[in-house]
Amino acid sequence: MPAQDLPETIRVTTEEQLRAVSNLTRHRIMAVLRFEPATITQIAERVGLAKGSSSYHVRLLERAGLVKVVRTRKVRGVTERYYAMAARSIVLPEPGEGGPNVLMRHAVADLEAAPIEPERQVRMAHLRLTEEQFAELGTRLNALADEYRELSDPALPDASLVFALFRPAPHGRGGEDGAGDP
Incomplete structure (x- = not known):
């Protein structure tokens, strides 16, 4: 099934779906299937x-409705599923x-497992923004991600x-350890 024929989103609403996406191995399987179908x-x-x-992991994702068989073919008498x-x-x-946050946990695990190369970019910035600036930055980041996904x-x-x-949880001035924000 071409990507343009897929529904835009699936909302994870059941315990079965949440368990399926909470596993790092299944997260990595879904990453493999993000752009094109694949066999087991x-x-x-x-x-x-x-x-x-x-x-095993693909069957759990399929039962949860997160992946599906999009085509089959016979190979030496065996049905191969994509x-x-x-x-x-x-x-x-x-x-x-x-x-x-399941997504952030998986992202950190993937980052830690990734080879350290000159192209890898990791950055954290502490900002002070108005509500309008905060909303605008969120909109721009999402648009940029969507642009590159396309x-x-x-x-x-x-x-x-x-x-x-x-916005971080409010803490006393200087945080718990007494250190200020750099």
Whole structure:
């Protein structure tokens, strides 16, 4: 199924879906399927899993409605299934105050596992913004991510962009350890 025929989003609403996306291995499988369909064998090779483990995780994602079979073909008497994402993007529920953010945990795990290369960009900036500036920056960051997602070519190497724009929880002046913000 071409990407343009996919629904824009799937909202994660059930416990089964939340469990499926909360697992780092399944997160990496969905990353493989982001741009093009793949077989269990192809997924296993890209993620570095045994075929049996890959099959298990794909079945859980399929049961949760997050991936689906988009085509099949016979290969030496065996039916080979090609899996793809069930939508262009997945919207997770807000974690709640103080709760774990699944996307950020997966992003940090992927970042820590990524090779350190000159192209890798990691930055944290502390800003002081008006409500209007905060909203504008969020809009611009989302538009930039969408623009580059549209330019993505499955033939090119993977790249991940993660951003979090948020207002930190209020702390006493200087924070808990007495150190000020640089």
